[in-house]
Amino acid sequence: MARVPYLRREDADEANKPLYDRLEAERKVPTANIFLALAGAPEQLDGFLTYANALRAADLSPRLRELAILTVGHATRSAYEVAHHQSHGLKAGLTEEQLSAVGDFESSDLFDATEKAVMRLAKESTLHVAVSEETWRAAADHLTDRQMVELSLSIAWYNSGVRIMGLLDIDLEDNYPDPFANS
Numbered sequence: 001m002a003r004v005p006y007l008r009r010e011d012a013d014e015a016n017k018p019l020y021d022r023l024e025a026e027r028k029v030p031t032a033n034i035f036l037a038l039a040g041a042p043e044q045l046d047g048f049l050t051y052a053n054a055l056r057a058a059d060l061s062p063r064l065r066e067l068a069i070l071t072v073g074h075a076t077r078s079a080y081e082v083a084h085h086q087s088h089g090l091k092a093g094l095t096e097e098q099l100s101a102v103g104d105f106e107s108s109d110l111f112d113a114t115e116k117a118v119m120r121l122a123k124e125s126t127l128h129v130a131v132s133e134e135t136w137r138a139a140a141d142h143l144t145d146r147q148m149v150e151l152s153l154s155i156a157w158y159n160s161g162v163r164i165m166g167l168l169d170i171d172l173e174d175n176y177p178d179p180f181a182n183s
Contacts, residue, residue: 001169001171002033002037002168002169002170002171003167003168003169004037004040004168005037005040006033006036006037006039007036007037007039007040008020008031008036011039012039012042016039016042019039019042019045019046020039022046022049023035023049026049026053027049030173032084032173033080033170033171033172033173034080034161034164034165034170035049037168037170038164051157052157055150055153055154055157058147058150058153058154059144059146059147059150060143060147060150060151060154061092062088062091062092062093063089063092063093063094063115064114064115064118064143064147064151065092065150065151065154066085066088066089066092066094067089067094067102067111067115067118067119067122068118068119068121068122068151068154068155068158069081069085069088069122069154069158070082070085070086070089070099070102071102071105071118071119071122071123071126072122072123072126072155072158072159072162073085073158073162074102074103074123075122075123075126075127076126076159076162076166077180078162078165078166079172079178079179079180079181080162080165080170080172081158081161081162081165082102082179082180083172083176083177083178083179084176086099086179095110097110098110098111102119105119105120106120113142114139114142114143117135117138117139117141117142118139118142118143118151120135120138120139121135121136121138121139121151121155122155125152125155125156125159126155126159136148139151
């Protein structure tokens, strides 16, 4: 049970109704619980959406971004993050088999050297904050400086997201299966 109320359009005052229009235009419908919880701080939610949209408009490939996000979700065991980003991963070209292997990417032959380097960077940063020069270099050898900055921002952003979800105890919606239910 979430620690704050999920505020729906009918709960909002007239001044905040445009925020729900934005959510419905830019995100999945019905509106995800994370956004309904953050609607309790409408100005911050608006900024949250703007920043998240900027990350999606980056030069970094959506496939690599989603692999990094899913790795953050697996490293933190955030069922909410993983469940929500599996569909994004599929849209970015990942297979169901790859989605199932993200948690054990190191021993999988389903990912190429670039993908594993990105995932290693995401995992190490998530678990230890600082990353080794070796881990950084392995990813940087495949990406431009701009892409490395964008990747760093994505990894950090989604680390903040999983922590917000954990702090607020955001419920996974019924239409999303818990990816860790059998583990």
